[in-house]
Each structure stands twice: as C-alpha cells, then as structure tokens.
Amino acid sequence: MGLRCIQINLQHAKAASTVLSHRFNKEHLDIAFIQEPYIVKDQIKGLSGELIYDSSSEGRPRACIMINKSIITIPIPQYANKDMVPAIIQLHTSEGRSEAVICSVYLAGDSADLSFTPLQDLIDYCGRTGRQIITSCDANAHHTVWGSSNINKRGNAIQNWHFSTETSMSDHRQISFDICIESKLPLTYRQPRATNWDDYCLEISQTIRNCPNSIRDIDSLEISCNSLNATITTAYHNACPEKTKSGTRKTPWWNAKLSKLRTLTRKLFNKAKRNGDWTSYRTSLTNYNTEIRRAKRESWKKFCNDLSDIQSSARIHRILAKEHTNHIGLLKNTDGMREENGPDTLQILTDTHFPNSVVIPSDLSSPSPQFRLTRPNREDWKRARDMFYEGNIKWAINSFDPYKSPGEDGIFPALLQKGNELITPMLINIFRTSYAWGYLPTS
Known part of the structure; x- marks a missing residue:
C-alpha cells in the first residue's frame, strides 16, 4: 500500500470541509490536496489534519495541503504563494529514506499567466535537487492542453485515479488516487x-x-x-x-443518523443523474448538511461539559488560543538565500x-x-x-x-x-x- 491521497476544490464551503475531514480520518488517508478551502478571518478552518499553506501572502489562501501527522514534512516557502503550496515529504520505506515534493495548486480561470511561472520555478528547483514532484491542482482548463504522446513509468506512479462517490458538499467532487512507493513500513507505537x-x-x-x-x-x-x-x-x-497503528481513526461527532443520510443522499444523487430530477437530492443534501452542523455542536458541547479538571481545561484553552501556523520551512542563510534541504536549515537554527x-x-x-x-x-x-x-x-x-x-x-x-x-x-x-x-x- 502506497500513500493514499485525495484532491478536491472545497468552494469555501464549511460542510464540504467537514465531510473531507471525516473521510480523511475514517479511511486513514495520507495527503489531501485542497483548493479554495473554507476561510475565516484569513485562516483556514474546518479541517482536522496538519495543514500547510502560505499565510504570508496578501489575500486569502486558495490552495493548501492536509497531511497525516506521521509523515515528516518540510514546507518550501520560497516557492509558496496563496495559489500554490509545495512541501518536501520524507518517507521511510524498506529501501531506506526517500524524499519527494508534493504541491497543491489553484490556477485561476481569469489569470493571464497561462504558463503559471511559479510552478515552472518549482519544477526547476526539483530538477536541481534531484527530487520528484507530484502536483495536484484545479487547473480551470476548458480544453485539452496536454502535449504528452505516451505514458511512461513516472506517469504510472499515479494509480487508481477516480472520482469518489462520496457526497462532498461542494460543487466539485472528490478525486482519489494512490501514489505507488516501495512498501511503506507500518507505524508502530x-x-x-x-x-x-x-x-x-x-x-x-x-x-x-x-x-x-x-x-x-x-x-x-x-x-x-x-x-x-x-x-x-x-x-x-x-x-x-x-x-501496529490501526488504519482508521474515529470522528467523535459522527453517528448512525449521519451514515443513513449520507447513504440516502448518494442514492438520490445517482438517481438524479439518470432522470434529471434534482429536487429530492437537494432536499436530502440540505438535511444532511443541517444534521452535520447539529452533530458537531452537540459533540463539542458534550466534550466541554465532560472537562472535569483544571489541567484539561487549560490544555484546551491553549489549543484554541494557538494560531495554527505552518511548520518551519527552509530558512534564509546569511546571504539572504533560502537553503534547499532540511539539514542546512537545522544548521542555521543551531x-x-x-x-x-x-x-x-x-x-x-x-x-x-x-x-x-x-x-x-x-x-x-x-x-x-x-x-x-x-x-x-x-x-x-x-x-x-x-x-x-x-x-x-x-x-x-x-x-x-x-x-x-x-x-x-x-x-x-x-x-x-x-x-x-x-x-x-x-x-
């Protein structure tokens, strides 16, 4: 089993973020490439995993990556902006440690830069450092622009690419795919x-x-x-x-009623695609969305009521007060240039x-x-x-x-x-x- 990935444009929807977080935890996914996330006061909200995005650029971020905490990640801030988020991931396999660059990209439909220069600069960086790159994006393409004439071994690294049947709560559907690597070692603790x-x-x-x-x-x-x-x-x-770490994680607010509503909404969606009548599907989707919000509120209320000691309350206060910023990325050296690997960044800190x-x-x-x-x-x-x-x-x-x-x-x-x-x-x-x-x- 390789790295399990998913990609979706959330259309800034809170409900879509909730559904994605539930699936990410339940199915023990490794990486989520996200475009147009849900934003509150210029901060990405509604997602439960480790987030990587550019918080220094002007304007709201339109691309981010949600990643499993077990994967060692180093952001690459010199190539990041509100529409592109690259990071180095370190993987420990049976063949030893390896590194690759992952990148979530949003290409605006009204942009005049059709070549998207920042992405080309990132590709050049990967060529210099000898790292492979995996990019997942919402390209806003309206016609075929690919120039490839065949599929080589590198193309075959992406397998099981398909649209998910999950009701995403966004006007975009979730895309699932696997990145094939040499036998990832099981996590033990x-x-x-x-x-x-x-x-x-x-x-x-x-x-x-x-x-x-x-x-x-x-x-x-x-x-x-x-x-x-x-x-x-x-x-x-x-x-x-x-x-050995189990393959699933429980979402505390999920319940049997939500499971039934999700199944019903899926069935009505498939039925609407066949007969063109979307009324029942939209009604079910609204009920599903409302019930998700109610379940999350009740779960949070119960969690707060169960806090029985000062230490636990203080810990929750610190978590809520913390500004969830990115990991430390590649830092600038004395010449003003950013380092290109983790060990050199650690040496700067030392x-x-x-x-x-x-x-x-x-x-x-x-x-x-x-x-x-x-x-x-x-x-x-x-x-x-x-x-x-x-x-x-x-x-x-x-x-x-x-x-x-x-x-x-x-x-x-x-x-x-x-x-x-x-x-x-x-x-x-x-x-x-x-x-x-x-x-x-x-x-």
Missing part, C-alpha cells in the same frame, strides 16, 4: 499507560542485580549509567509490547540560537580526555552524600507527572516511579559520583 507494571517490576528486580553497584570513577560511572538505562528500557519494552557550540558525536563511547577532572577528595564525597540521599531522590522522582514526555533516552517518569524502591539505591551512587567528579555521564 507503545502505549505507556497500558504497561504491565507487575511484569516490569519483576524484570527490574531480576536484572538490576547484574548492574555494577561500585562506582568510584568516571569510567565506572559511564558503565553503570548505560547498564541501568538498558535495564529500564528492556524491562519496559518487554512489559509494553509494540502495537548557529543562530547556539553560536560557537560544539556538536558532540552521538557515538562517543567513552569520556574524552579533556573532560577528565581531578580525583575528588574526602570533602567532595561528604558534600555529595549530604546532597543526595534516598528521601530527596524519591521526592524528586515522584514530583513529576507519570507520563510526562521522555528525553532522548525514552525513559519517562513512571518508569522510575514504579520501580522506585529497586532503582533508587543505584541512582544514589550515580548522582553522588557525578557530583563529586563534576561530570555528567553521556547516557
């Missing part, structure tokens, strides 16, 4: 709250005795930290097996916010000689013992929210809290040695 904590603590108690407990210098400190990290991580992975910083290789297996300090004396060890003891370490561990996001090591607070009694003695030795030597372990 672990659900920390589903961890079998009894199994986790049992494995910790059996394996932590193999960790070195005598820590007196930097080398033994590094070994102990690596050993404890591996013990915790292995126990967690065994107690919380990976799950040089700007952390000037003169030194990157430590991730494969550094042992402390570098310049980090080795003078051996601590008796007073250093006394201060370390006074500062780190069982009571304050347990207090510090238990002060965190259990499922707070982990760092690079993947260890979140609950892993320490559940195994507190087993892990704390070793943590005491690690903290005391680290403080006495004035050295932070690499792991």
Whole structure:
C-alpha cells in the first residue's frame, strides 16, 4: 500500500470541509490536496489534519495541503504563494529514506499567466535537487492542453485515479488516487499507560542485580549509567509490547443518523443523474448538511461539559488560543538565500540560537580526555552524600507527572516511579559520583 491521497476544490464551503475531514480520518488517508478551502478571518478552518499553506501572502489562501501527522514534512516557502503550496515529504520505506515534493495548486480561470511561472520555478528547483514532484491542482482548463504522446513509468506512479462517490458538499467532487512507493513500513507505537507494571517490576528486580553497584570513577560511572538505562528500557519494552497503528481513526461527532443520510443522499444523487430530477437530492443534501452542523455542536458541547479538571481545561484553552501556523520551512542563510534541504536549515537554527557550540558525536563511547577532572577528595564525597540521599531522590522522582514526555533516552517518569524502591539505591551512587567528579555521564 502506497500513500493514499485525495484532491478536491472545497468552494469555501464549511460542510464540504467537514465531510473531507471525516473521510480523511475514517479511511486513514495520507495527503489531501485542497483548493479554495473554507476561510475565516484569513485562516483556514474546518479541517482536522496538519495543514500547510502560505499565510504570508496578501489575500486569502486558495490552495493548501492536509497531511497525516506521521509523515515528516518540510514546507518550501520560497516557492509558496496563496495559489500554490509545495512541501518536501520524507518517507521511510524498506529501501531506506526517500524524499519527494508534493504541491497543491489553484490556477485561476481569469489569470493571464497561462504558463503559471511559479510552478515552472518549482519544477526547476526539483530538477536541481534531484527530487520528484507530484502536483495536484484545479487547473480551470476548458480544453485539452496536454502535449504528452505516451505514458511512461513516472506517469504510472499515479494509480487508481477516480472520482469518489462520496457526497462532498461542494460543487466539485472528490478525486482519489494512490501514489505507488516501495512498501511503506507500518507505524508502530507503545502505549505507556497500558504497561504491565507487575511484569516490569519483576524484570527490574531480576536484572538490576547484574548492574555494577561500585562506582568510584568516571569510567565506572559511564558503565553503570548505560547498564541501568538498558535495564529500564528492556524491562519496559518487554512489559509494553509494540502495537501496529490501526488504519482508521474515529470522528467523535459522527453517528448512525449521519451514515443513513449520507447513504440516502448518494442514492438520490445517482438517481438524479439518470432522470434529471434534482429536487429530492437537494432536499436530502440540505438535511444532511443541517444534521452535520447539529452533530458537531452537540459533540463539542458534550466534550466541554465532560472537562472535569483544571489541567484539561487549560490544555484546551491553549489549543484554541494557538494560531495554527505552518511548520518551519527552509530558512534564509546569511546571504539572504533560502537553503534547499532540511539539514542546512537545522544548521542555521543551531548557529543562530547556539553560536560557537560544539556538536558532540552521538557515538562517543567513552569520556574524552579533556573532560577528565581531578580525583575528588574526602570533602567532595561528604558534600555529595549530604546532597543526595534516598528521601530527596524519591521526592524528586515522584514530583513529576507519570507520563510526562521522555528525553532522548525514552525513559519517562513512571518508569522510575514504579520501580522506585529497586532503582533508587543505584541512582544514589550515580548522582553522588557525578557530583563529586563534576561530570555528567553521556547516557
């Protein structure tokens, strides 16, 4: 299965945006190429996925891309405008990582630029960087203008192209197609709250005795930290097996009545195409639209009434107050030119916010000689013992929210809290040695 895509001109309709969002979630689609989205105060509304569009140009955006959060995306702002939105997507397949450029385009029917120069500039950029480009657009064409004489392998990358039977709530129909790539790897994840904590603590108690407990210098400190990290991580992975992400996502406001109305509206649409009588179809379409609005209002009201604590209410407030802007795209360098790939953009961010910083290789297996300090004396060890003891370490561990996001090591607070009694003695030795030597372990 490749990337599942859809394309539609929403005609600025709220109901059409709602129907598209429901289908995008239910059928686990990957990319939606959208033209003329629903706009409120120059902001795109009514769509539930990650949105990419140009918010810096004057006028309302007439093109955008809605993309699955699991796909790594880098916007290309130097080629974006209100009618064209390009982005680089990164895909991890069985053949390794690959990149391509996707683009949603709206070609205005009254435009004098029939060649649409911005799109040609984007094509030239893809040629320079060696990336393939996939463009989905509303061309407003009134006659055949294609000059192709055959279909080559690249053309065959788009398969299963067809008009959807879905009632779109727009005067345009949804277009579905698949982009064929080499076997996309399934998405896997672990659900920390589903961890079998009894199994986790049992494995910790059996394996932590193999960790070195005598820590007196930097080398033994590094070994102990690596050993404890591996013990915790292995126990967690065994107690919380990976799950494969399901292919569908539930739309909270969808209900059985809407399903029946959608089926009825489809039938009446097909019947109207045959006999030319559109009265029943329009009546059903109006009822379907009205019921969607009612279902969304009632679902939102129920959701708000179910908020029972300050933390959840504050989180919803932050989400609603946030201005949903684009991801960070390709940035300008000191010469005023935009970079053409992600790593160079990250280097600009690093040089700007952390000037003169030194990157430590991730494969550094042992402390570098310049980090080795003078051996601590008796007073250093006394201060370390006074500062780190069982009571304050347990207090510090238990002060965190259990499922707070982990760092690079993947260890979140609950892993320490559940195994507190087993892990704390070793943590005491690690903290005391680290403080006495004035050295932070690499792991």
